[in-house]
Amino acid sequence: MNRLLLSAAVPALLLAAPAMAQTGDPMDQAHYASPRANDLLSLRPIAIEPAPAPHLPTDLSPAGVRAADDHLALEEVNGTEAMAFVASENEKSLATLTGDRRYEPFRQQAEAILTATDRIPSPSFLGDGIGNFWQDAANPKGVWRRTTLQSYRSADTQWETLLDIDALSRAEGKDWVFKGADCLAPDETRCLINLSDGGKDAVVVREFDLTTKAFVDGGFILPEGKHRIEWLDRDTLLVATDFGAGTLTESGYPFIVKSLKRGQTLAQATEVYRGDISDGGYGVSPSVLRNDAGQTVAILINRPLDTFRSETWQLHDERPVKLNLPERVGVRGAMAGQGPDGIVQLVFTLDEPWAYRGRDYATGSLMSVSLATLRPADADEIIVSNAAIQVFAPTARQSIEDVAVFDDRIVAGILDNVRGRAVKFEDRGEWGWPETALPVPENTTIHLGSTSRSDGRFFYSVEGFLTPQTLSLGDAAAATGETLRQAPARFDASTHKVEQFEATSSDGTKIPYFVVMPKDLVLDGHAPTILFGYGGFQVSKPPAYIPEMGKLWLENGGVFVNANIRGGGEFGPEWHQAVLKENRQLAFDDFAAVAADLHARGISSPRRTGIYGRSNGGVLTSVSITQHPELFNAAVIESPLIDMLRYYELPAGASWIGEYGDPRIPEEAAYIARYSGYQQLRPGAEYPRVYITTNTRDDRVHPGHARKFAARLGDMGYDHIYYEETAGGHSNDADPVANARRWARHYVYLAQQLMD
Template sequence: MIRTAALAALLASTALSSAAMAQTTPAPAPAETSGGGFATSDATDPYLWLEEVDGERAMAWVREHNERSLGVLRGDPRYETLHRQALEIVQSRDRIPAPGFNHDGTIDNFWQDATHVRGVWRTTSLDSYRTAEPQWETILDFDALAAAEGKNWVYKGATCLPPDETRCLISLSDGGKDAVTIREFDRSTRTFVDGGFVLPESKGGASWVDADTLLVSRDFGPGTMTSSGYPMIVKVLKRGQTLDQAQTVFSGQPTDVAVSGYTLRDADGVVQATLINRGINFYESETHRLNADGTTTQLQLPAKSNINALVQGQMVVTTDQDWTAPSGQQFKTGDVIAWDLQRWLADPATPAQLVIRPTDREAIEGISNTRNKLVVALYENVRGSVYVYEPNASGEWARTRLDLPQNVTVGVGSASEQDDRVFVSVAGYLNPSSLYLADAATADADVVKSLPAKFDATGMVVEQFEARSADGTMIPYFVVHKGDMPLDGSNPTLLYGYGGYQNSLLPGYSATVGKLWLERGGVYVVANTRGGGEFGPRWHQAALQQNRQRAHEDFQAVALDLQARNITSQPRLGVMGGSQGGLFMGAMLTQRPDLINGAVIQVPLFDMLRFHKLLAGHSWIAEYGDPDIPEQRAWIEQYSPYQNLRADQPYPEVFIHTSTKDDRVHPGHARKAAARLEELGYPVLFYENTDGGHAAGANLQETARRLALEYTYLSRRLMDSPAQE
């Protein structure tokens, strides 16, 4: 997805059973109203000092909590085994190297293991890649680079200039932050270019126009960043110029989320349009064409839309709203439409062709293109298939289905622009990942690589149920468990959720969940709540802003349904989620603590009255609303976990973790949550990785430690006898 991926990178892995009616016990009323109460203003928040990321007092607090929590969890006799297993999995070389097509048909890959902790960028031929032991050549070793330069470099991607892809822009992050340093690299010599492009650390990015020209969006100094902390200005930077000499070609508004530039190229790498994306909010944007004379022209596209691909001269767009085109045509939310690009640029009233109109229980989870075809991952009831679309002479789009396994998760990977080959990944909760190389021209697909099982799934099954939410909407969820599981409420169960930003939770193979939880008798549940994208844009939009509580109720309904089916019970049910999912966990904790006996709250949002003032938070107003507007503040205040923590509630001991280097979701959210819980007299475990960024792991060792801590905690809460507590 061309525009979605660019903006997301700036901002931002059985038959349906008839469901038993879930209980509909209302959430307990808060013990007190939060209006005028705790942390409803700066003056009433005693823990603002914990928002000072590297403040001396704050870091002393972090060190104290780390020492205590690590002492508890690493002191558990299960920790060492879980840590060893997690480390073996994350450092295993027995993984499928994610392939990326180059213009010459060779394959690139970024790889991390015990030897390459920070990772290595490497390349091989397609024939070699298909063998059991490919012969890799190193392009850039990031461990060696970090050591040579004395830096804590984390690789954040490369953008290479078509068509020969020799010159690349490498993004390097200090410790995993979203902010990156960008440096020009020569693939042919495998060295950084002496005197080449270098952009100092900033949030933002750069895109090639030609060998001597970049479109740059970054921090150019005071007044050049939005309120969300992302670039507001796009400049054209010529080789040899300083950043101060770059020409401004577009300026957004301080209230925008972000502004960025990119090129729309054909399969031969020829630029067909140079475009500016102005993200007005997280979901609405404008696309402007940069003209030859340096002026810009706004293109007539829906505010909620994404440019997905350019194939055979056809620009493919997804609309996330009902829309009347300049041609007078009516399109619906979720439609995929296409125009002949050059005709449309010349005349916006050029009719569009409808490519796909998903049904209510379908969702498009990925769109890519080969040289001649459009390749789409289309899901029905959270099960995926891959279809190939191609325009015919009359402009209509015919489709065929790739020959792939059914009832699985499919992912469209790298596609060749020299021919019609495309990599497709296939996996399920109990099905180790397989990689297929498909020919979109013939619909044939062959297994290139497949993984052995990483845990013993003998006797395990996957079931899909539905829970009835408070407003009657049926919410699907998956349950992974041993087939002989007793239905007596005794099963330790981990319920995972996210529920935001149109991100779908699709069935996937997790070796760590399998080894550290399922194999040990745990049950794993994934809730496909509203706010996600499992059924397209409408499923997401149903839980936006004033309707956010619907997503919380969906998650709670799944917890109730699990207990109604006697799959588990309160002493055996724990929940887990990160980032927006951390907010989910906070809402469960404050609204329905009677349903759970544990919660893993990862890099969370928690203080929703201040989220928009911290780091990238302002960019999320379109998702949650604006706390500075009284009407919107009122609905946010109803569920904001930080303000709704109360004394004398049945809160279980929770495990909260975050990262000091997270420059997306401020670590202050997690710190303040822990401090408030302790003030109210509740036990809490808190761990802050002092490296790592929003992914909470700058290297594989830290990832393994985090996993071991989480599953040690869950074992203590859900597997031990309640009488032992």
């Protein structure tokens, strides 16, 4: 099955904004800073000021936390008091932001970028052609369309519209947002279309026929929900969804998988697997693995125990069998011979060490293991040569990002000191897995895209902070790439350079960060600087071309910094796991260390440094402001988690307990309370004016976090800006025109704080 998915099917908090070089010897790590009142750099070594002693609520029990919260009404998404608060704040904030002389030029420039007709149409293999979802000024909601590979290669690509989302929305009176399509291999003429009302993660699913270009009369339809769906065959789906009372976990995700036949209702579907209502994570998820010929070779079910630990089951002989796999593992696909007797190798990456058949395999390794030997009942009876192969073992400064699996080879996108490269691994049986590097420019990031298993082709793109995206068609067998499209430059990069530095965190760990700055930058601390960070869920933030940032910020004299702090996946699972739960403070220390190092180098100063983070990055930015207001003069806190003592109460917070801890457990509530931004706000501090923004339709990170933080800032008399969009969801992908207004607001605020 080929997928065109515009948001993650299992989202976590992963849809953060994209991370908005030569390597020299790091400077002496003595820190230099300037007083907030003085824009000039004071070149004297100082340590980062210690964070203020945390204020711990008297009662950390759920009831106590609730009783101490005077803004619970703002958690009612569409409540009368909540929406009155939103309307009042929006009115004030829009006057401040859109009334600025820079707003309209910024908006126009951002809209021109987001709706440009010469953007690269992102391709996905679709049957014997190429599919693409396209949004522009004429179709802000977008059209799903297709063409041939031959036409895609040409300068004058001819597109055939499959589904017009603007027209569908008008016809049905809905605010539909296209969230991707799942198409049945190998011919891919029947697809499941995912439609979101206003941009929410929850979607309605409808069966669509690519031959007639219409929804199937009497076809598969699923009501709005956070579904996990796989095609089993043309008349059967494997479905995990809300089957009624008691079938969702505390996080609001499914834990039951059923087989749904064509013509059946959900109530008539046959159960094939059941987890438990206490399961964590993002819900049980079926996966149908196919070989290069499109034949089904295995049916797997992932049962999450918490955010990161899960059990892997196989539906074998029509019953579920638990596989002997570690709990922290990422299944990437299957390699299989043709026909029912072909040996199936399961390809996966390890997120923890694994001892198997007398050998030890390191965290982060790429593995190929005989599926049959992973079934407990069969393990001792089946003899397979080279049953377990460690295809690739990354070093301490490497990580595996993307993996494309074919029947006799694997292509992997790898980060090496946060720089991208691509490698083909060839299965030579007893002769091992020789590797061949694909051509990738230096100091860039590579993303593997859609694959065509039938002929070993795959799309991949390359980009850098100052390098627009290049799209290529890869040949897995030959380890070569054919350039298909080159995106035009959206800003003048000729005056800028990219350098990579390291800061030293509180425990001595070296934290890399990239700086995009003018070539002639004077190191006097005057440069207006945006420091971006995420630091969670093993999500890497490598170099990325961000045209809005380049046009609205770099061209106006700004500097952009991308901090690769712990919690991300830049150096593999251990880089992430180092800051889980009780160790979360280290991620915040990493970020503060990067800020102080910027000031030490004279790149910027507290007066000229602002921070930006969204989603999990909202935890980071809200904590940074409350712990180290002396380091920053601006913060864009977008779609944020902030109230960490109640996050599990707000959908879909309970699914992230494996990342942050469980506030219902006293010992865990104690360490969470020490940093939770909502509880750590205090009167009399020198917080900069911050900009908090969220979306009413965000059903991944509840808008109550942002609302309550803004309200408490107001209670304490702090100047702040709060704006809440009413459509678009967590991803802000519903409308490019609205997204242009969003970027304009961001950069007007940052210019006001850091340039004026």
